[in-house]
Amino acid sequence: MDPLQSIMKAYNEALFDTDRDGALKVVHEAVAAGVTPEDIVFKVVLPAMESMIKSISEDFDANLAQHFMTAQIATEVTEEMIPKFRAVPSVAGRVVIGTAQGDMHSLGKRIVIGCLKARMIEVTDLGVNVSPERFVDEAVACNAGVIAISAMMVHTARGENGCLRVRQLLKERGLDTRIKIVVGGAPYHFAHDLYKVVQADAWAEDGVTAGRVIEDLIRRVR
């Protein structure tokens, strides 16, 4: 077997078992054996996420712990590897993320952020309970192509200070075509068409898939 392939296999198995120490060990041994930091990120960490997305789309039920761990390890490894890259990697796009106004649930956001870093997407975390005005102001300030809004309750997903208001502000300020909105969280999980009701451009069922969906949106605004 190609050495990179066996590294990826061992890394994937550790993720599946939510075994952080195991996954980090695989990475560190690979680096010691001469695998480049670039290959660790682009040929191990990223493909591991892609293969998880593929299994999920084929009906494999990844649990929350697995999403958490995938994001957590991807963050740790990417942050450790980037300073060791031979050249500073180019930024693939910029995103601002936060939870909707009135919503204090931060976990979904954290998982999504973790899944964006290895894609070289720069994320600005606006925290929890973020007003619609702040989402838009910060997106403009960061030159972000995507606003990502996490909402765990129905009233924060559908309410007048959530995504709907962000959309309205984007329209008012003529930013509608330049900045896309992506949403996620429990209510969307239970009602797959809800993202249309709140006038978002896209949604994602889980954190790992969110990384891919956001990357696709960035391509669309460029």
Next chain:
Amino acid sequence: MITGMERLAAAINGQASDRIPVFCNMSDQGSRELGMSIEEYFSRGEYVAEAQLKMREKYGYDNLWSLFYVGKEAELLGCRKILFAKDGPPNVQDFVIKTYDDIHKLVVPENIAGHPAFQEELQCLRILKGEAGGKYPICAYVTASMTLPALLMGMEKWLELLLIGPVAVRDELLAKCSDFFRKEILAYREAGADILIYANAFGSTDFVPMRIFREVSVPWMEKDLNPGGTQGVVYYCGMARLTATIEEVFEKTGIGTYYLSPLDNIEQGKKIIAGRALCGGVINDIKLIDWSRDEIRNEVRRIIEAGMTGGRFLFGTGVMPYAIPEENIRTMLEAAYEFGRCKSQ
């Protein structure tokens, strides 16, 4: 007239009544009923009791709730800041546990019934008991030790501690949460609650892998429930799926009712339960907001047809969102009364 209590007893015993029990879990809606803000509504036990009785009477379903909002449990453990909304449930705004040191400092109140933050709920229970005791089952909501940390430190920090934090700190917190659970469930039982919703998202393999479920969730469930028994206890994973864990939970705790997720397969759930316990078939009430009359009726019918055969079945909702139009609530309930009629009578 047949009461909700009689319907429930019949379902538990596998007998037919006029229809299956119908549980409709409304909380924030009470404020609308009394024409006050959600914050004002939840300030008094009298208000909650009055609205609970009024809504049950108006719609005709079978259960009553002593629950104000889940954040009340955090208040019992020292939370001082609740974020009220005008169109949704109150939320914990300030976490009691911010550092691991706060876990060492966390004190479980000795006497829950005497705790100032419990008085309004007690008042509510007293009124419900007086007005409807023995006729309509009174539900209380109790968060399992394994899930309570999410309310005290947030899901993010709890998952971090559970999956990659120090085991000793995790277990210290779980021991305190389990101690709290046992005291809280006792307080509710003594105050007259008939049904105790055991809320445990971490009892679902949507949240943790089977290994963690077996190694951590199950032992803490046993610690929560075995001392006080499972009389009236309902297994509920916060609308996450639970068919994969029913067998083990039944074997280890003997819980007698399983409240499925709308995403669970009802036939499969019934098959695993195999007549040993009561099964709740639950509607996706988030979709109830936008569904048409036909969609609602079809869905209620599908759920009841899937679950009613063989008895020991009830129809239920999740925590009904405030945004559901009243008309849709009525449509759902009328359909449940119609399709849930027991043919043998």
